[in-house]
Amino acid sequence: MKQRPPDIGFIPTPEAAIAAFLELAEVNSQDILYDLGCGDGRILIRAAELFGTHGVGIDIDPQRSRSGREKAIAAGVSDRVEFREQDLFECDFSDATVVFIYLLPHLNLKLLPRLLNQLQPGARLVSLDFDFGDWQPQKTISLPIPEESTLYYWKI
Numbered sequence: 065m066k067q068r069p070p071d072i073g074f075i076p077t078p079e080a081a082i083a084a085f086l087e088l089a090e091v092n093s094q095d096i097l098y099d100l101g102c103g104d105g106r107i108l109i110r111a112a113e114l115f116g117t118h119g120v121g122i123d124i125d126p127q128r129s130r131s132g133r134e135k136a137i138a139a140g141v142s143d144r145v146e147f148r149e150q151d152l153f154e155c156d157f158s159d160a161t162v163v164f165i166y167l168l169p170h171l172n173l174k175l176l177p178r179l180l181n182q183l184q185p186g187a188r189l190v191s192l193d194f195d196f197g198d199w200q201p202q203k204t205i206s207l208p209i210p211e212e213s214t215l216y217y218w219k220i
Contacts, residue, residue, distance in 0.1 A: 077103070077166055081192055081215065082110050084207055088217050089162050089188045091117055098122065098160040100152040100167070100175070105132025105145060107164055112141035121147045122155050158182040166192040173197055180220075187220045 077085075085107065091097060093116040099107050102121030109132075111117035123129050129147040136142040148155065153175065157163065160183060165172065176196050179189060195201060195216045203217040 077107060077192060078213065081207055081213055082107050084205060084215055085164060085190050085192070086111060086114065088203065088205060088215055089164075089190050091115055091162055093117060095161045096120065096159050097162045097164065098157045099164045100155075100157065101165060102132060102147065103128050105135055105147060108132070108145045109136055109139050109141055112136070112144040113139060116144065119145045120157070120160075121145070122150050122152045122157070123147070124149065124151050153178065156182065158184070160187055162188045162190075164190050164192075167194065169194045169197070183220045185220055189218045189220065191216045 091111050095117050097108060097111050097117050097119040099105070099119065099121045102108060102123045105121045108119030108121050111119055121129070121132050126149050129149045132147045133142065136145040163179065163183065165175070167175070172191060172194050173196060176199065183189065192215060193213055201216040201218050205215045207213045207215065
């Protein structure tokens with residue numbers, strides 16, 4: 065079955081935002097980190113390198129998943145990082161302890177019911193640049209990288 069096209073194009077997460085996300089979410093070796101719309105997997109790979117975190121990247125674009133797998137192999141973390149070519153609005157991420165997303169506002173709102181339904185109490189959720197409308201984050205961090213960005217944090 066042919067996958068539908070991606071909802072948005074690939075925009076790489078800046079390195080400074082990755083470091084700030086890992087600190088804000090207190091990512092550690094016990095976590096199962098999901099990146100919904102993972103692109104080339106840079107967040108998952110960095111978390112695996114720094115903390116030994118297990119990660120799952122979901123992306124509908126086969127080219128992005130392939131790139132992520134290649135980069136994970138090159139970084140020596142392919143045993144801890146997995147890439148799935150799936151629609152993030154249909155996938156199962158219920159085992160996640162941390163979720164990262166960098167989508168657009170309307171996509172966040174579309175995804176919110178699935179997040180609230182699947183994530184277990186204590187799971188952490190961080191979104192780069194876009195919130196979830198009326199659902200207020202517990203923390204917000206402004207980053208001056210390379211242009212201003214914002215991380216939004218929720219704990220389920």
